[in-house]
Amino acid sequence: MTLDLQQSPNKILCRSFPTTLKGAVREWFTKLPTSSINSFEQLSNAFLQHFVGGQCPKRPTDHLLTLRQKEKETPRSYVKHFTRETLEVDKADDKMQLMTFKMGLKSREFVVSLAKNPSKTMAEILLKA
Structure with missing residues (x-):
């Protein structure tokens, strides 16, 4: 995608923002009503309100x-x-995520590969998967 750099910074930000989204954030973005966002500031506020602002976690860590x-x-x-699911959990630290992710695996090949090359962070496991 080529951006027209003659556009206002607001338009450039609004057009480039969706290209950076993945997973649950992309799902949230695609569900926004058409024409409901008029500026990057409004988009930023909607994003923060949805993912950060005052949301109470829906599930405890043991979920x-x-x-x-x-x-x-x-x-x-x-x-x-x-x-x-981890996005729905309160204060799930990396160690808890690592442990519960491995416990839930059925793929023995993947479990063996993780045992041979242990990951220290959830991000490392996600990359291996």
């Missing part, structure tokens, strides 16, 4: 203990599912 890879679910799909 992660209930997450399991389904029988025919691929590791990639499980990663997406697990990541989406």
Whole structure:
């Protein structure tokens, strides 16, 4: 995508912002009503309000203990599912996420590969998956 640099900075920011989104944030963005955002400032405020501003977590940390890879679910799909669920949890630190993610894995090959090359952060595991 080529941006017309003659546009106002506001238009450039609004057009480039969606290209940086993934996962739950992309889902949120695509569900915004058409023409509901008129400026980058308004988009920024909507983003912050939705993901940061005063939201109470819907689930306790131990909810992660209930997450399991389904029988025919691929590791990639499980990663997406697990990541989406962690967004709903209060204060799930990296160690808790690592432990519960591994506990929920059905793919023995992936578990063995993680045991051979242990990851220290959830981000590392997500990259491996």
